[in-house]
Amino acid sequence: MKAQTTPDTDAPDTGAPGAGVTDPIMQVRGLGHSYGERQVLKDLDFEVGRGELMCVVGPSGVGKTTLLECLTGLRRPSEGQVLFDGKRIEAPPRGLAIVFQDYSRSLMPWLSVLDNVVLPLRSAGMAKAEREATAREALAEVGLSDFTGSYPWQLSGGMQQRVAIARALAYRPAVVVMDEPFASVDAQTRADLEDLLLRVREHLGITVLLVTHDIDEAVYLSDRVLALGGKPAGIRQLLTVDLPGPREQVTTKALPRFAELRSQVYRLIRHV
Amino acid sequence: MTGTKAEPSVTGTKTERAAAGARSGAVPTGVRRLVNRLLAILVALVVWHLFALGPGASSDFPTPLESFRTAIDLAGTGAYWSNIATSVETALLGLALAVLVGLPAGLLIGANEHARRSTQLLLDFGRTVPAIALLPLFLLLFGATRDLGLVLILVSAVWPIIIQTSYAVGEISPQLRRVGRAYHLTRWHLLRHLIAPSMFPFVFVGLRIAATLSLLMAISSEFLGGSDGLGYVLLQAMQINDTERAFVYSFTAATLGLLLNLVFVLLQRRVLWWHPSVRKGGAA
Numbered sequence A: 001m002k003a004q005t006t007p008d009t010d011a012p013d014t015g016a017p018g019a020g021v022t023d024p025i026m027q028v029r030g031l032g033h034s035y036g037e038r039q040v041l042k043d044l045d046f047e048v049g050r051g052e053l054m055c056v057v058g059p060s061g062v063g064k065t066t067l068l069e070c071l072t073g074l075r076r077p078s079e080g081q082v083l084f085d086g087k088r089i090e091a092p093p094r095g096l097a098i099v100f101q102d103y104s105r106s107l108m109p110w111l112s113v114l115d116n117v118v119l120p121l122r123s124a125g126m127a128k129a130e131r132e133a134t135a136r137e138a139l140a141e142v143g144l145s146d147f148t149g150s151y152p153w154q155l156s157g158g159m160q161q162r163v164a165i166a167r168a169l170a171y172r173p174a175v176v177v178m179d180e181p182f183a184s185v186d187a188q189t190r191a192d193l194e195d196l197l198l199r200v201r202e203h204l205g206i207t208v209l210l211v212t213h214d215i216d217e218a219v220y221l222s223d224r225v226l227a228l229g230g231k232p233a234g235i236r237q238l239l240t241v242d243l244p245g246p247r248e249q250v251t252t253k254a255l256p257r258f259a260e261l262r263s264q265v266y267r268l269i270r271h272v
Numbered sequence B: 001m002t003g004t005k006a007e008p009s010v011t012g013t014k015t016e017r018a019a020a021g022a023r024s025g026a027v028p029t030g031v032r033r034l035v036n037r038l039l040a041i042l043v044a045l046v047v048w049h050l051f052a053l054g055p056g057a058s059s060d061f062p063t064p065l066e067s068f069r070t071a072i073d074l075a076g077t078g079a080y081w082s083n084i085a086t087s088v089e090t091a092l093l094g095l096a097l098a099v100l101v102g103l104p105a106g107l108l109i110g111a112n113e114h115a116r117r118s119t120q121l122l123l124d125f126g127r128t129v130p131a132i133a134l135l136p137l138f139l140l141l142f143g144a145t146r147d148l149g150l151v152l153i154l155v156s157a158v159w160p161i162i163i164q165t166s167y168a169v170g171e172i173s174p175q176l177r178r179v180g181r182a183y184h185l186t187r188w189h190l191l192r193h194l195i196a197p198s199m200f201p202f203v204f205v206g207l208r209i210a211a212t213l214s215l216l217m218a219i220s221s222e223f224l225g226g227s228d229g230l231g232y233v234l235l236q237a238m239q240i241n242d243t244e245r246a247f248v249y250s251f252t253a254a255t256l257g258l259l260l261n262l263v264f265v266l267l268q269r270r271v272l273w274w275h276p277s278v279r280k281g282g283a284a
Helices: A064-072 A113-123 A128-141 A157-170 A187-204 A215-221 A249-254 A256-270 B010-023 B029-053 B064-075 B078-111 B113-128 B131-142 B146-170 B174-182 B187-225 B230-239 B243-271
Strands: A024-035 A038-049 A053-057 A079-084 A096-099 A175-179 A207-212 A224-229 A234-240
Touching: A024 A064, A024 A207, A038 A064, A038 A207, A038 A234, A053 A064, A053 A215, A064 A175, A064 A207, A096 A157, A096 B174, A113 A128, A113 A157, A113 B187, A128 A157, A128 A187, A157 A175, A157 A187, A187 A207, A187 A215, A187 A249, A207 A215, A215 A249, A215 A256, A224 A256, A234 A256, A249 A256, B029 B064, B064 B078, B064 B243, B078 B113, B078 B146, B078 B187, B078 B230, B078 B243, B113 B146, B131 B146, B131 B187, B146 B187, B174 B187, B187 B230, B187 B243, B230 B243
Parallel strands: A053 A207, A053 A224, A096 A175, A175 A207
Antiparallel strands: A024 A038, A024 A079, A224 A234
């Protein structure tokens, strides 16, 4: 999918922070956060377009997780605000699903794969037949139809993370926010999960906001890359990724443009 | 789809176990272990028999065979079984009482950091006071009744439950709490599917310790206080130097303890099957 939600595609290198998108689903205004005296995030302004896949990339410890928590309503930012569908976020909004990094601790070991996916739907008051169908559909989407009766701890790391993704999808969100979702799996599984994400996103037309420290991953997946850097961290640049779609692990990464974007992001976040 | 790449590791463990079985030759490991255990018991019986005939003879120390005969005789009487029933009943009632008091107290203390810190000293004091030392006081207050046993059980078994429960509250993973918030789980679902299962492994340990203490205290209170039950008949047997009966009653008490332990092992497998300490196979 092309980055059609970004208006200034003719100047991909200079996507200015705060540049408006035509149909924003999330708007971040003057966001900043401090833990006591220590300021972690400062003056963040950006918008996420409906249907967009945006990666937030930055070195470890830059404050990516804090940003994610502020964006999802899990943490109240000390400055500024985040709007979801035009409304200010106070708590995690209904139309937003989160996939956490630590899949082994974000799934319930006492619930089967199916029940893990079903539980949020039960809480939402969905009827039994409907919620089971929805959950099975989501599990099919991530290729786990044969493992609905298994328990998370019987599955490999990559499969557990797919359960977590299915749980997010079954929730029928407008936006899926992912916190370094593929950081704890091996390289091959990681590539598989990246492609799975691209497919699912294409298929369901959801907006994805993904936090990662992996520059290749960010460039490979994104319509736009938000590069975080500095102390306190601010937006280095909001970069439009003008790579053709559909993306493919070998050919896309072999493109000269991929290498250019990759080094550009690298310089952006390493530059102190 | 990449669905077929990884398999649940349960199958892996099965193959490992099969391989282990094959390595040990024709005799399966289970049978060998059983034979070894029976051998150990046989050796103990022989040592006991020799001791009873030798150094123990002067103090009427019964041989295993004599004890066995007495046990058969006693098992034929209704009194033997009703005494066991009385002791077990006291232990269970006392345990229920300790749970009724300890669980809510533990929840309250655990839910509040301030309460946890301010009750620390009290809890440490409570659990280190030997309940037996309070027996004379309780004997004055309650006399030689079942109430005495119940109170004694309460003041000894309530502590592990309080401590484990308050500890369990702090052990609910913050990550799972975030999941609960992010996916808008209802209060009931949070409690039923997130909080209770997270806490249960810890509470279970407290329950197990408390159960053992309950049985111990039930029999001790009968022995020292003189109300009906296994402890009391043991005391009577000792008073008339009936070592054979005293032996059988002591063994009965020990067997009850073993059975209690077995019950908890089975219970643990049933209710904590998903826990890393119980489950078979699968990565941690």
